[in-house]
Amino acid sequence: MRRLLRALIYALTTAIGLLAFLYPVIMSGQAVNTPLLLAFVVGLSFVALLLEVQGDAANAKFVALLGILTAMNAALRFAEVAIPGPGGFSPVFFLIIVTGYVYGGRFGFLLGALTLLVSALITGGVGPWLPYQMLTAGWVGLSSPLLRPLARWLRAEGRWAEIVLLASFGLGWGLLYGALLNLSSWAFIVGPGAPMPATLRETLRLYGAFYVTTSLLWDLARGLGNVALMLAFGAPTLRALRRFRKRFNFTYRLQEA
C-alpha cells in the first residue's frame, strides 16, 4: 500500500512537472500569460515530491552524509561560479548521478535539489528560477538508479562498461537539463501576451530556433563535461562510495540493562 502511494506520488509529480515544462508548447495558438503561475505549479509538485522523499532523512547517518556531500557539491558549484568553465559546464551533475546510482534515487534526488538550493543560498541566487532548477537537478539523481538493472543485465558492474553507461547517461542529462530549463525560461523570455504561433508544428519550429540560437552549444559543453568527468573520476568515485556504503551500514542498539 505504502509503495503504491509512493509510486503514485512519483508518477503524478513527474506528470505535473512535464506538463508545466511543456505548457508553452501545448498552449500554441494562445497567449501564454502565466509564467509565474507555472513557477508556482512546479514549486507545488516539487513540494509534494520533497515531502515524500525526505521521509528517509530521519536518521543521523543519512542526514550527515547528505549534508556533507551537499556541502561538497555546493562548494564545487561555488568554484564554478568563480572560475567559469566552458559554456554550461558544471561539475555538480557528476556527483549527483554517481551518488544516485550507488545510494539510491531518493538520496540522488535530495542531493540534486539541495545542491542547487544551498549553492543558491551561498551565492545569492535565490529567485523564481530556483524551483525549476531544483526539480530538474532532483530528477537527474532520481532517475540514475534506473541504470542499475541495465548494468546488471549487461553484467557491467565494476567494469569499464559501467563507466561508459554512466557517462552516456551524463551526456543525455546534460542536454536534457538545458532543454527542460529552456522550456521554463522560454515562457519568461517570450513573455506574456506575445502572439504565439497557431500550430504545434510552428511552435516546435520556433522552439528549435530558440534552442539552437540560445543553448545548444552551451548544453553540449555541459554534457561533454559530464562525460569527461565520468571517464576521469568515475571508477575511483564508485569504489569509494561503495566502500563507504558498507561502513555506513550499521545500526545503533540500546544496551539492555
Place this chain on the structure above:
Amino acid sequence: MLHAAAWLVWLIAAVSVVSMTRNPLYLTLALAAFMTTVHVIRRPGETYAAPLAPGRFALFVIPLAALINALLSRVGETILVAIPQPWPLIGGPITAEALVYGALNGLLLTAFFVAFAVLNLAVPIRDLIRFIPRAFYPVAVVASIAVTFAPTTLRQMQQIREAQAIRGHRMRRLRDWLPLFMPLLTGGLERALQLAEAMASRGFAGETVTAHPGRAQVVSIVGLLGVLSGGLLTAWQQASWGWVLIVGGSAAIAVALWLTGRSVPHTTYRRAPWGYREWLVTGGALVALAGFLCWGGATRIYNPYPVLTWPAFDTLAGTALLGFLLPALVVE
C-alpha cells in the same frame, strides 16, 4: 538589521507589481527603486557574492531577450531588416516592435532579478533557512549542515591543493585533478561518519518520528491529482474549472504540509524584534502595491504591436511605486 519577514513582504509586493505590468516607464521606475535599495543595503567594501551584479545582468539579458524575440516573432509594421526568407531559422523580417517587446521582457527579468538580489543581500543565510516550512525539518537540517560545511570544504580543497603542489604535483590534464578530488571526497565521507556519530550521541532522531504520516501522503496525492487535472483543463480551454481545481489542489498540498509540520516539535529561543522600521518597510511596500493596483488601471498594459507608440503614464501610480524606496530610507 530588519526582520526577515519584513523583507519577505517587500519582495512579494515588488514581484507582484513587476509581474502585473508591462509598461516600460513603470518598470524602469520600479527597477530604479530596487537598484537604489541594493546600493544602500550593500555594505561598503563587501564584494557582490552573486555570479552577476545587477548592472551586468541587465547589460546581458536585455539585448539577448530583444534579439531572441526579434528572431522569434515576425509581427509588426516597422521592418528594420529583411533577412532572405529561405535562410533556415532566421529568415524573415526583423521588426522594431518585436525588438522593443523583447527588450521589455529583458527589463522585466532584470527587475525580477534585482528584487531577489535585494532579498539575498538583506537577509542572512540563517534566516533564509528559517523560511523553510516546518514540515521540511529534515531538509532544513541538511541545508544548515551543508551551509556550515561548505566553507570548510573550500578550505580543505585549498589545503589539499597546497599539499599536492608541495609534492610537485602539476595540473595539466583533467586526470591530474584526481589526486585532488579523491582526498576531498573520502575526507568528506569520513567527516560525515564522524558527524553522524556525534549527532546520534546527542540524541538526534533518537525517537522514531514518522516523517511522513500516511494521512498527509493521501492528502497530497489528492492535491496533486487536482493540480494535474486543473492544468489539463486549462490547456483544453476549460479555464474556470481548471482554476478551481488548481486552487483546491494547492490547498490540499498546503494541508499535507501542515499535517506533516504539526508532528515536528519546535522551540523558539529568541524572537527577532519587530519595530517601527519593519512597519514602515512593510507598509510602504503594501501601499505601493495597493496604489499601483488602484491607479495603474489601463496604463499597466503596454503593447508595442502593431506599431510602436509612446507608453501611457499615470502620475499617481508612478508615485505609489516610490513606496519600495522605504527600506533605503530606514536601514541604517
